[in-house]
Amino acid sequence: MNRRGFILWLTGMSGAGKSTLSRALRERLSPERAVEVLDGDEVRTWLTRGLGFSREDREENARRIGHVARLLARHGVGVIVAAISPYQRSRAEVRALAAEAQVDFVEVYIEAPLDALITRDVKGLYKKALAGELPHFTGVSDPYEAPESPDVTVRSATEPVEAGVERVLDALRARGHLSPRAA
Numbered sequence: 001m002n003r004r005g006f007i008l009w010l011t012g013m014s015g016a017g018k019s020t021l022s023r024a025l026r027e028r029l030s031p032e033r034a035v036e037v038l039d040g041d042e043v044r045t046w047l048t049r050g051l052g053f054s055r056e057d058r059e060e061n062a063r064r065i066g067h068v069a070r071l072l073a074r075h076g077v078g079v080i081v082a083a084i085s086p087y088q089r090s091r092a093e094v095r096a097l098a099a100e101a102q103v104d105f106v107e108v109y110i111e112a113p114l115d116a117l118i119t120r121d122v123k124g125l126y127k128k129a130l131a132g133e134l135p136h137f138t139g140v141s142d143p144y145e146a147p148e149s150p151d152v153t154v155r156s157a158t159e160p161v162e163a164g165v166e167r168v169l170d171a172l173r174a175r176g177h178l179s180p181r182a183a
């Protein structure tokens with residue numbers, strides 16, 4: 001098994017299940033791997049405080065998260081990023097940043113139809129966005145560019161959390177980041 005770090009980049013719309021999946025993955029990966037979670041929602045209170053939701057700010061958000069993730073991964077940490085990161089271009093940029101440092105980058109697309117997200121509405125944000133009270137809301141009044149060839153796709157409206165977790169762990173095992181029996 002290799003002890004190189006990796007970046008698991010979870011992308012998907014608000015409420016798709018990024019935070020839920022990161023928490024479940026962290027539990028499964030520990031203690032075999034040192035794990036850090038960088039969640040957009042939380043990171044926006046420190047590393048990317050002050051950034052908004054324009055294209056420019058979202059790209060900057062992804063870039064800064066990518067830099068920190070790369071630093072950690074270079075020292076053997078398994079980094080789980082949970083950020084909407086709606087633009088193909090910025091996901092490609094962080095993938096390239098990781099490659100420069102020879103850090104494995106695994107893109108996980110957490111997909112759920114907009115209808116399901118509106119029904120789920122965990123934080124009540126879709127209701128506000130649909131009422132026109134939240135401008136530039138991803139999927140409603142702002143774009144989400146789905147990954148064209150993600151390493152793993154998780155369909156959170158039709159499969160249980162555990163199924164998604166297993167698929168991501170399989171991808172990590174296949175890349176040698178977990179021992180065959182672990183997790």
Ligand SMILES: Nc1ncnc2c1ncn2[C@@H]1O[C@H](COP(=O)(O)OS(=O)(=O)O)[C@@H](OP(=O)(O)O)[C@H]1O
Nearest residue numbers: 014015040041053058061083084085086136137138
């Ligand atoms: N306009 C708009 N669009 C999307 N999301 C919004 C918006 N305004 C606030 N929020 C809240 O911010 C969280 C997303 O932050 P991210 O850093 O992941 O976004 S991004 O990657 O920069 O697009 C997101 O968290 P999640 O629901 O966990 O995805 C929302 O709670």
Ligand SMILES: Nc1ncnc2c1ncn2[C@@H]1O[C@H](COP(=O)(O)OP(=O)(O)O)[C@@H](O)[C@H]1O
Nearest residue numbers: 013014015016017018019020122156159160161
């Ligand atoms: N298969 C699944 N994977 C992830 N979340 C799911 C799944 N099925 C239902 N959910 C629910 O969807 C919601 C996702 O919220 P959250 O993880 O905060 O999303 P995000 O971080 O993408 O905004 C949670 O209430 C979670 O329990």
